Amino acid sequence: MSRLRFDPGSSTAYRTGDWRRARPIYADRWPPCGAGCPAGEDIQAYLALLQAGREEAAWRKLTEQNPFPAVCGRICPHPCESACNRARVDEAVAIHQVERHLGDLARGRGFAHDRPRAAAAERHVGVVGAGPAGLSCAYQLARVGYRVTIYDAASEPGGTLRWGVPDYRLPKDALLHEVEAILALGVTLRLGVRIGADLSAGELRTRHDAVFTAIGNGLPLVPAEADVTGHGVDSGIAFLRRVNAGERPSLPARVAVIGAGNTAIDVARCARRLGAAEVTIVSPQDRPGHRPGQPAEEMTALPTEIAQAEAEGVRLLLRLGVQRLVRSGEHLDGLQLAYVDHVFDDAGRFRPVLYEGTETFLPADRVIVATGQQPDWSGLDVLQPDPAAGIFAGGDCVGGARTAVAAIGSGHQAAEDVMAYLEGRAPVELGRAATASFDTLHTHYYRRVPRHTSVEADTDERQRDFREVQSGLESVAVAAEAARCLSCGVCMECDNCWHFCPDAAVIKLGPGQRYRFDYEYCKGCGICAAECPTGHIRMEAESGT
Amino acid sequence: MRRQLEGSRAVAEAVRLCRPRVIAAYPITPQTHIVEHLSQMVADGELAAECINTESEFAAASVALGAVAAGARAYTASAAQGLLLMTEVLFNIAGLRLPVVMTCANRAVGAPINIFNDHQDSLSLRDAGWIQLYVESNQEAVDSMIQAYRIAEACELPVMVCMDGFFLTHTFEPVELPEQAQVDAWLPPLRFSRALDPVAPATLGGGSEPDNYLEYRRAQHQALDHAADEIVSTAAAFQSTFGRTHGALIDGYRLDDAERVLITLGSVMGAVRDTVDALRERGERVGALKLRCVRPFPAAGLVHALRGARRVAVLEKAISAGAGGIIAAELRAAMHAAGIALPVDGFVGGLGGRDLTPASIEAVFAASAAAGPAPIGCQFVDVDAADEAARPGE
């Protein structure tokens, strides 16, 4: 020391942490994709695993919330992508393609859900309805060791996914595989049992410690105002059920489909595949996105579905309401239509107001009504929801978004509610609001990379049968999509904080272990937070400053 | 081996015998011949060293600093303006306690610019923290150079060997050069404990503050004080191995019963010895004392050596303008501190290469024969009479 020789690193005896007026904190935020997903998938997490090449781990992360990736990857309207922050950088991440890929991969590689390590309880839960809500609920219960029996009146499981969605959108084997993966957890499935008929609801209740009812919307809902019944008129769900049962009914040349949702589109596209030359959808609502600020005035069908239908020759007549069927005796001539002023009244009820004098005639040999569905509660009075009594309901039959993913989320929440009931605790609300908003990101750290799109089958070829229209992405493109994820709010170990810290106060812990702040030395400059691409670091004022 | 060599060549040979690994220099008269000879030796493969021809003396000193800090024996040489351009680095080398060895080919400092000999350059740097040895002859220059490395490396202090420009550097004298094997045995390779080393990554030359700077400087001062013992023991060791001595801190001449003593530095000592002999022939009880080591200042040695003297003259080739002779002032202080009332006459002469002839030296002796207290300040030797008349006391 008297010769001006200092020991290496001896400055660490001097703690610069007390200079600090604000401290950085590592804290995950919840990304908007996950918040937008009704099933609450941790999308960021499985995209991250996929980026790391950990495909099976990615599938397991995904299926913590949703056991139907192959299904949802195909048919989900992916609200996750609508919420994706990346849309404001270039285009949303094609999450559904990743989801589909993981679902298909699981099938190809034989991934199986982890069986519970031990039976959680000998409690036995009954689930009414083997649709996505019921299966999701059963899955969540079974994975933690509950006994579950599902009852369904149909001959095969899947509910709307099985009987309402045509093969060209969702091949049956993709659905079946994911259902079987759930059943492989030890879930008992009783098919051909209609509760309220084959087995009384009361009996059901006594057999189980709790009951979850998810019977879906099995009955058509036809607006009372328009008399659209009789010869030549079919119900959309009945039509789809026959087609999905494997029937290939012959159709006349001119088919009119009344409705504005995905069911109407499915009906129309099936009609084209069954030989109808002119298929017209009549809807009082406008195209999605054409009525800014008036979502109720827009069709609920997905834009991509609409586009694919039109590509297949389906014609859309929009902003037109049905006044009456035009018949010659019993023979159906067509529909009398009129232009719509508005569709819903002030109370939000479906009350289309048509302009007098705008009447027009649409010739049709067959009318298929796809204006909505409702649940069939007949014989199920004792299963009206009563959480305090262990009776729960979910899925389409209790309203809501009427999408598969919403049903899956609803089933998951029901499983949580059931478990909380059986364990005598308060249930946890699974939904979480997004906290990783766009303005928490530092987007200059991301390059613009175009979104990968998959191929559609040739429009002429695909109308000849019910083959799948939309292909998946190659695994390279899937990996590239996963890599497009901004990792909103969640550390991606980019090393920025670690590189930039002027004070060696960020300690790297190793791959997957992230970093820690050494507050003994951190001076609180805030560079780490300012340069964190994902907004994972926040600054918090030190107390007393 | 005894050879007739130019002083610069002799010093270069001595440096070669010490096996420096890095030689850094910038040319300045009268230092140039030394570095030219060393460059030729390296070019001829006679000396395995890196010759770094720098863009300034400031850089030359810095290269030597870096080389020693990295564990290599290093050498540099300069004079006058060049030495002063090194000043910042020379202080720094000393503060870092690096055993750099250099030759100062003593030369006057401008303005007016003057390439000839005096001691203004090195004496101006007496406070830089270097050991300063002043040599009388080329043989002493050779021997002191070899001693200098041993002293520097033992004390971790830099050593400046000061030899008179032209009077020594450009003068041919017979010189005895030791054998390489003898020098190798006497001066082992440098083992610098604080050398920069990735295996033991220490920090050298960090900052200091009011609460520790004083202690650093005190330690440096004490190291210089203690270096006196090392200089003495090294001179003795050198003598026992090589059979020659030139004194250690001081070198007295016919002091035994001397009442009047002349103290001087460097090559003029030869003429002083002759003058003493001549005056002794005439019965004057005079002696002389060569101040070989200016730093550390051998105050105790001087007090002891001058215990029999009645009056002392200091003849020096430098001046602290506005104060007078530098060595004279230091000697007066030493005597005063020892409680000895010894009149010390300060003489300044030989500046800018002016010859100090036997007559000049005799005149100094004569002036110091006066009784009563010595005048404060200095008297100039051989000042041009016309100039003195034209501008008395200006």
Add this chain to the structure above:
Amino acid sequence: MDRRDPFRLNALTSGHRACSGCGQAMAARMVGDLIGPDAIFVNATGCLQVFTTHNAQSAWQVPWLHSVFANAAAVASGVEAARRGLPGSERVVVQAGDGGTFDIGLQCLSGMIERGHDALFVCYDNEAYMNTGVQRSGSTPHAARTTTSPPGRLSEGKRHLKKDMLAIVAAHHMPYAATASVAFFPDLKAKVEKAMRLRGPRFLHVFSPCPLGWDHDAAASVQVARLAVETGLFPLVELEYGAVTGVMRLAQRRPVEDYLRLQGRFKHLFKDAHGAAELRHLQALADANIRRYGLLDATTAWDTGEAGRAQRGGRGGYAPAHGAAS
């Protein structure tokens, strides 16, 4: 020794006394760890020396030597000469600020290069004498406020231009001379690694924002550095033997105002017409850089978007911390 971090040497570690958000500490930490433990560092006087060694404590964990302000390159020459022909693979690195490079250290730097010493000279450029209280240097950009180039009734800040240090260095038949920025770590890493693969004198000019002297938020240091590049005011280029061999294209060109507005040292330029004229001048200087180096049209895959991109798992770390026993 401080071994808290298994993934970097922390050649310059905690406990140093740099201001909060110091760009030079950030830069020196990157450079030091990219070079690794097998090197000897010679430092000029300046902020980096002052804030890293204090009160008999050192923040360095590599062999490190400081002599005086002007002579770092010469000291390094001596260190390098001393190591020549010896066993051991350690390299020599010189570190200086802009004062120790552009101004007082220029002569020694020139000598070091001319003599071909195998040493990497790193200039951490914070564009003024910060340690002494923000005085103007030869590197201070035109129109910037410093304590010795104050704006006033007759002044719009520094009257003269920033010295083109890279061109001066490159004119020495220089094997490698490059500019780099803390804002683009992958680029800095590539340049340090390239420099360390080469032999002979090499020069790396690292732009290092100073929150205190430039009067910007401590948290904004990287942003400011990024904008200096994206405006064209500090082009990231490589020169080998005087020829431009590498250019970082600007993925997005930003007006100089974006950069200047973040910093108090340019605040006076936004006050009146005189300031506006200087703003146009600064824009013209940026435009001239863009033309000179082809920053918009260079045919290189390396652009500010690619170099500035973040990536899961990072984009490379530091030299292994071997040879550091204790």
